[in-house]
Amino acid sequence: MRGRIVKGIGGFYYVKVVSDAEGPESETYECKAKGIFRKDNRKPLVGDEVIVDVLDREKRLGNVRELLPRHSELIRPAVANADQAVVIFSIVKPRPNFNLLDRFLIMMEQQGVDCIICFSKEDLDENGEGGKYRQIYENCGYRTLTISAKYKKGIRELRELLSGRITVAAGPSGVGKSSLINCLQSEIVMEIGEISTKIERGKHTTRHSELIDIGENTYILDTPGFSSLGLFELEKEQLAGYYHEFDSCEKFCKFGGCSHINEQNCGVKEALAKNLISEIRYENYRLLYEELDKVRYRGGRRN
Numbered sequence: 001m002r003g004r005i006v007k008g009i010g011g012f013y014y015v016k017v018v019s020d021a022e023g024p025e026s027e028t029y030e031c032k033a034k035g036i037f038r039k040d041n042r043k044p045l046v047g048d049e050v051i052v053d054v055l056d057r058e059k060r061l062g063n064v065r066e067l068l069p070r071h072s073e074l075i076r077p078a079v080a081n082a083d084q085a086v087v088i089f090s091i092v093k094p095r096p097n098f099n100l101l102d103r104f105l106i107m108m109e110q111q112g113v114d115c116i117i118c119f120s121k122e123d124l125d126e127n128g129e130g131g132k133y134r135q136i137y138e139n140c141g142y143r144t145l146t147i148s149a150k151y152k153k154g155i156r157e158l159r160e161l162l163s164g165r166i167t168v169a170a171g172p173s174g175v176g177k178s179s180l181i182n183c184l185q186s187e188i189v190m191e192i193g194e195i196s197t198k199i200e201r202g203k204h205t206t207r208h209s210e211l212i213d214i215g216e217n218t219y220i221l222d223t224p225g226f227s228s229l230g231l232f233e234l235e236k237e238q239l240a241g242y243y244h245e246f247d248s249c250e251k252f253c254k255f256g257g258c259s260h261i262n263e264q265n266c267g268v269k270e271a272l273a274k275n276l277i278s279e280i281r282y283e284n285y286r287l288l289y290e291e292l293d294k295v296r297y298r299g300g301r302r303n
């Protein structure tokens with residue numbers, strides 16, 4: 001049978017059946033992956049499409065016989081075949097940590113994955129901050145949304161962006177990622193009009209990445225909440241390349257290889273002074289640049 005790995009814990013892979021001549025689809029088998037390592041020298045990842053030998057149909061036990069080709073492979077978080085990421089930050093409770101957001105955007109771009117930015121808890125946004133935040137990041141070329149899982153606002157729009165894809169969902173703790181995923185799951189249950197079969201997620205905290213089926217060929221990878229992210233394999237000179245709003249003003253920098261920090265006649269700083277570049281973004285750039293500079297100065301670790 002053919003399936004997709006939805007979770008991996010302690011040497012077991014949980015494989016959801018996507019096609020099976022003899023049994024029902026969408027059942028989950030607990031599998032080992034004996035032999036795969038030797039044969040392919042590859043480690044199965046959540047998201048992998050696999051061929052499974054059924055060992056026990058009753059108990060739903062199997063063995064992963066073959067890994068099918070991947071079209072993408074992320075290291076952080078570890079997932080195969082992801083098409084895009086959605087990063088969630090709440091507008092309030094807690095307020096967004098934009099430095100953390102920028103780190104996440106850089107990390108995903110390094111891995112070649114497009115990001116959608118979702119600002120959550122819109123129902124608590126009394127001062128319209130969400131709109132401002134969206135504007136800042138839209139100006140940098142990102143697709144953004146505001147949503148409320150509580151009042152199911154923005155869910156349809158998000159669902160359209162997710163449809164037919166595998167999307168990594170990430171964000172710090174407490175931003176409402178679980179509530180959002182519940183919302184996306186219960187919607188499909190309502191659409192197909194059957195009794196709720198969704199996993200009751202309740203108050204649990206995500207510790208393992210898990211692929212969750214939220215519709216036809218549509219999956220979301222629930223990842224553990226994070227509170228910090230290091231910058232990896234990045235030289236300070238490369239940083240500006242991830243700040244796409246700098247692209248159009250760099251040509252006005254007097255010095256080639258301008259760092260946009262201390263130089264005179266810097267196009268980026270001029271754009272900042274005219275409010276064409278967001279202060280939040282520029283400040284993050286400056287902080288991250290200093291951080292990368294220190295790492296290199298110390299002859300630092302990069303892994």
Ligand SMILES: Nc1nc2c(ncn2[C@@H]2O[C@H](COP(=O)(O)OP(=O)(O)OP(=O)(O)O)[C@@H](O)[C@H]2O)c(=O)[nH]1
Pocket residue numbers: 120121122123124147148149150151171172173174175176177178179180204205206224225
């Ligand atoms: N007002 C409001 N509260 C929300 C919304 N979404 C989630 N919350 C609340 O925010 C808190 C955190 O929500 P969760 O869905 O558990 O957040 P999480 O991001 O999954 O958090 P972790 O499990 O710690 O990673 C809960 O008290 C939710 O009730 C929303 O759209 N509006």
Ligand SMILES: [Zn+2]
Pocket residue numbers: 250253254258259260261263265266267268269
């Ligand atoms: Zn400059």
